[in-house]
Amino acid sequence: MRSRHVFGHLRGMSALLLAAIAVGPAAAQNWPDHPIRLIIPLAAGGATDKAARLLAQRLGTALGQQVVAENLTGASGEIALKRVASAPADGYTLGATANSLHTVAPHMSRLPYDAVNDFTWLGTYASFEYVLVTRADAPDKDLGALLARARKAPDAVSYGSSGVGTGNHLAGALLGDLAKVRFNGIPYRGGSPAMIDVIAGRTDFMFDVVGGAKALIDGAKVKALATSGKARSSLLPDVPTVAETVPGYEATGWFGLVAPAGLPADIAKRLEAEVARIAQDPDYRRQLETLGYHAQAIPSAALKRAVAIESEKWRAVVQQLPCSSRGASCEGTKP
Structure with a gap:
């Protein structure tokens, strides 16, 4: 009797499992049948937010359901990405x-999620470069002059950033590392106050997104x-690259679309295809250019590999930073 009960229980579990397997594809085929939420880890109104909302609008049109943009700020994107991952x-x-949330943030502090494996990667939709700017009447006529001044007086030349661990913070740190100079990095609560101090000459330079500057x-x-x-x-064709003075330098960024890990394959493929199609649309490309970004669609598999490569690059840069410049104590920072 006991064995019949056990086998009957197993048959019941098998039936439930088969039913679940059968329902999964059917549910995916009906997707989407109600609005989709797009969580944006930045405050509303900036160029980065506008780029994400532009994607949301076009995704909604392509999918036949509204894609509702929701700004969820705090902890340098950690709160928003935790919401997505869970x-x-x-x-x-x-x-x-954005790339820095997955390639820099894990080396600055312990995150409540795996920055790579807790997400389904759906491709990128925009990319950007930074530009190194000084006050208009700064004495340095070019990057070489700025670096020469920094070599003569280590830590005397300062650079501002949007905050500890942000893309433009690490762009400055990478420049110091490759050029073998010591800058005084000053993190601000956002890019605007950092730029105000550059204009006023209270800090020597900063990296800002080309479109914003x-x-x-x-x-x-x-x-x-x-x-x-x-x-x-292409927006500043007469301005040389850092690499023309410091060979091997490159610090760029991208914006991508992610979902929680385990997204059904057919939904993932549909979203990846739509993002790639949107990125090729001439009108979308023009609209991104007005925000200072470039349309770029890196497919999911290549993107996940790129994240791993970038992560190792920035790990080495972060390890060169003093403890006071990291987002957590040295003890709390991943090796």
């Missing part, structure tokens, strides 16, 4: 993310010395 993997919660450069509020990509920026 959401059901059903295609109704997506996240807009271009109006200030055109208006002679700041002077552009170098851009951070491998090639010159």
Whole structure:
């Protein structure tokens, strides 16, 4: 009797398992049948937020369901990404993310999620370069002059950033590392106050996203010395790259779309295909250019590999930072 009961119980479990397997594809085929939430780890109103909302609008049109953008700020993106990672993997919660949140943040502090494996990677939708700017009447005529001044007086030349562990913070740290100079890094609570102090001459320079700094450069509020990509920026074609002075330098960024790990394969493929298609749309590309970004669609598999490579690059840079410049104590920072 006991064995019949056990076998009957197992048959019941098998039936439930088969039913679940049968329902999974059917549910995916009906997706989406209600609005999708896109969590953005930044405050509303900035160019980065606008780029994510532009993607949300076009995704909604392509999928036939509204994609509702929700800004969730705090802890340098950690709160938003934790929400995404812990959401059901059903295609109704997506996240807009940036490279530094996965390639730098894990080396600055312990995160409540695995920055790579707790997400389904769906591709990138935009990329950008930084530009190194000084005050308009700064004495340095080019990057070489700035570096020469820093070599003569270690720690006397300062650079501002949007905060500890941000992309432009690490862009400055990488420059110091490769050029063998010591800068005085000063983190601010956002890019705007950092830029205000550069304009006023209270800090010597900062890296800012090209699109955000271009109006200030055109208006002679700041002077552009170098851009951070491998090639010159199409928005600032007359400005040399950092690599023209410091070989091997590159510090760029991208924005990508992620979902919780375990997203059904057919939903993931559909989203990846739509993101790639949107990135090729000429009107979308023009709209991104007005925000200072480039449309770029790196597919999911290549993106996950790129994250791993970038992570190792920035790990080495973070390890060179003094404890006071990291997002947590040295004891709390991953080796």
